Amino acid sequence: EDQVTQSPEALRLQEGESSSLNCSYTVSGLRGLFWYRQDPGKGPEFLFTLYSAGEEKEKERLKATLTKKESFLHITAPKPEDSATYLCAVQGLSNYQLIWGAGTKLIIKP
Amino acid sequence: DAGVIQSPRHEVTEMGQEVTLRCKPISGHNSLFWYRQTMMRGLELLIYFNNNVPIDDSGMPEDRFSAKMPNASFSTLKIQPSEPRDSAVYFCASSLGLAGALQETQYFGPGTRLLVL
Numbered sequence: 655e656d657q658v659t660q661s662p663e664a665l666r667l668q669e670g671e672s673s674s675l676n677c678s679y680t681v682s683g684l685r686g687l688f689w690y691r692q693d694p695g696k697g698p699e700f701l702f703t704l705y706s707a708g709e710e711k712e713k714e715r716l717k718a719t720l721t722k723k724e725s726f727l728h729i730t731a732p733k734p735e736d737s738a739t740y741l742c743a744v745q746g747l748s749n750y751q752l753i754w755g756a757g758t759k760l761i762i763k764p
Numbered sequence: 765d766a767g768v769i770q771s772p773r774h775e776v777t778e779m780g781q782e783v784t785l786r787c788k789p790i791s792g793h794n795s796l797f798w799y800r801q802t803m804m805r806g807l808e809l810l811i812y813f814n815n816n817v818p819i820d821d822s823g824m825p826e827d828r829f830s831a832k833m834p835n836a837s838f839s840t841l842k843i844q845p846s847e848p849r850d851s852a853v854y855f856c857a858s859s860l861g862l863a864g865a866l867q868e869t870q871y872f873g874p875g876t877r878l879l880v881l
Contacts, residue, residue: 688869697768697855697872698807741807751820752870754807 656681656746660755667732667762675727675740675758683747687725689718690741692757698741732762766790768873770856776879782844785876787856788837794861797870798831798841801853813839814861825850846880853877 659678667673679687686705690698702711704720711718715736717728727740739759743752769788777783789796798810811821816833824831828847833839843850853875859868 690872695875695877697857697875700869700871703869750812751809756806 656744656749656753658742658744658753658755660740660742660758662758663756664759665761667729667760669733669762669764670731672728672730672732674729675760677725677727677742677755678723679725679742679744679753680723681744681746681753685745685747687720688743688745688752689725689727690743692739692741701740729760732760734762734764736760737762768856768858768871770854770873770876772876773874774877774879776881777846778881779847780845781880782842783846783850783878783880785841785854785856785878787839787841787873789839789856789858790871791837792860793858793871794836795859795868795870796833796839797857797859798839799855799857799872801855801875807855810841843878846878848880851878851880 657680661676686703688703689701691701692698702718704718707720707722709720715730719726737760739757741757742755745752768790771786794815796813800808800810810823811831812819813833829843831841855872855875857870857872859870
């Protein structure tokens with residue numbers, strides 16, 4: 655059964671304190687792994703898609719990496735505006751559906 | 765582009781009443797998804813349309829839920845009769861929906877917060 659697990663559930667950091675969020679997955683053939691950001695009261699906002707192990711993508715202070723079992727979202731020198739819930743989802747080869755993780759709530763304190 | 769548009773943004777109703785949620789996908793997108801999000805269950809796919817045709821409605825909780833897509837620019841999700849356990853945030857998302865696409869990014873609307881009293 656396809657499954658996505660995100661950790662930690664919540665993460666509190668000081669402004670400027672770098673860290674990483676984890677997304678572990680099991681899927682019968684990976685078509686794509688997606689990272690989204692969700693602010694309170696808003697819909698998920700697309701960040702990255704990763705297709706194969708070893709791939710990396712960057713956007714401002716965020717960098718996403720992918721292995722055969724997990725993905726990391728690295729946050730470098732975060733700012734308070736990076737506070738949000740970060741969602742991970744995978745799409746397998748045998749299914750069009752996205753399998754969603756429960757998300758990591760990130761809080762950056764000034 | 766305006767992005768995915770949903771209405772209403774908030775809906776408060778009483779148990780037993782009919783609720784209709786509306787969605788306008790991104791122009792040119794051929795796939796449309798309805799999701800429900802709760803604290804307990806996270807994001808759940810309810811139904812998926814491609815080229816206005818329902819492809820998979822296995823996520824629809826029960827017969828009280830129905831969805832239509834009469835044309836490429838409009839979809840509705842209806843709950844009749846509504847129950848308190850239907851209280852959640854309902855999202856609409858769209859993607860290009862190209863045949864043979866390896867993957868397609870889904871773009872979400874702002875959601876409708878539904879409270880059934």
